[in-house]
Amino acid sequence: MPMPDVSSHSVAQLVSLTGRRAVVTGGAQGLGKAIAARLAEAGADVLIGDRNADLATTAATDLDERYPGRVIGAFLDVTDTGTVNAVADRAVDELGGLDIWVNNAGIFPAVPLLELTDETWDQVFAVNTRGTLVGAREAARRMTAAGHGGVIVNIVSTAGFRGVGPGLAAYVGSKHAVRGLTRNLALELAPHGIRVLGVAPTFVPTEGNMALVAAAFPDGADPADLLPQMTNSLIGRVAVPDDIARVVLFCASDLSAFMTGSTLLADAGETL
Incomplete structure (x- = not known):
């Protein structure tokens, strides 16, 4: 499925997400809510998924009242494939489809290496890496079934480019993995018209x-x-959350229509 040529579109058309349906994981507050807000402002219908279902519903109600796109909240634990499937299905059933999936949920416990347990390592990778894989896979299944392609945006981190500091071995490892996963997902999903991009924020x-x-x-x-x-x-x-949300909006919109596989640094030059 070739990516469309959008060079004849106006800037307003390129940035508009009207008619598109998005899911943002870990979207109840912080970066996730800022991302959901920009997508909704651009016209998308958005499902906010979060482990705190009440906070997700509150955030969705707030954004739904402020922006043209419809916004709903739902419980989502990215380590539980069943709830990822349920959220993806709800987006299709209640929003009418799925065009954008933002893998934002993540954790970064700081534990010195000599105190790092297997359980903590596994938990970080379950959320940050496997959660990204499962979200991308289930989004891609629904986008492919609908036959219209889509965009997957993975929130990586500057930790996907370098070492950060003591105590963050699991986090740095998981985010390097997400950056690599982004590249291979882009390669594998391109024939289905699905673009995959990463955004790597500094600490916000x-x-x-x-x-x-x-x-x-x-x-x-x-x-x-x-x-x-x-x-x-x-x-x-x-940085403030909206600094990162604007980059995600760029990735999700047709402004980046000729891009896939890249991870964009949103780091104020931190990794130079």
């Missing part, structure tokens, strides 16, 4: 991220005071 001080930072420094340090140590921004400020 979301609610969940800051809670993890606070837990890693239990000596009473203010997590906000640690931000300059955790980022190497060349543009004079720390």
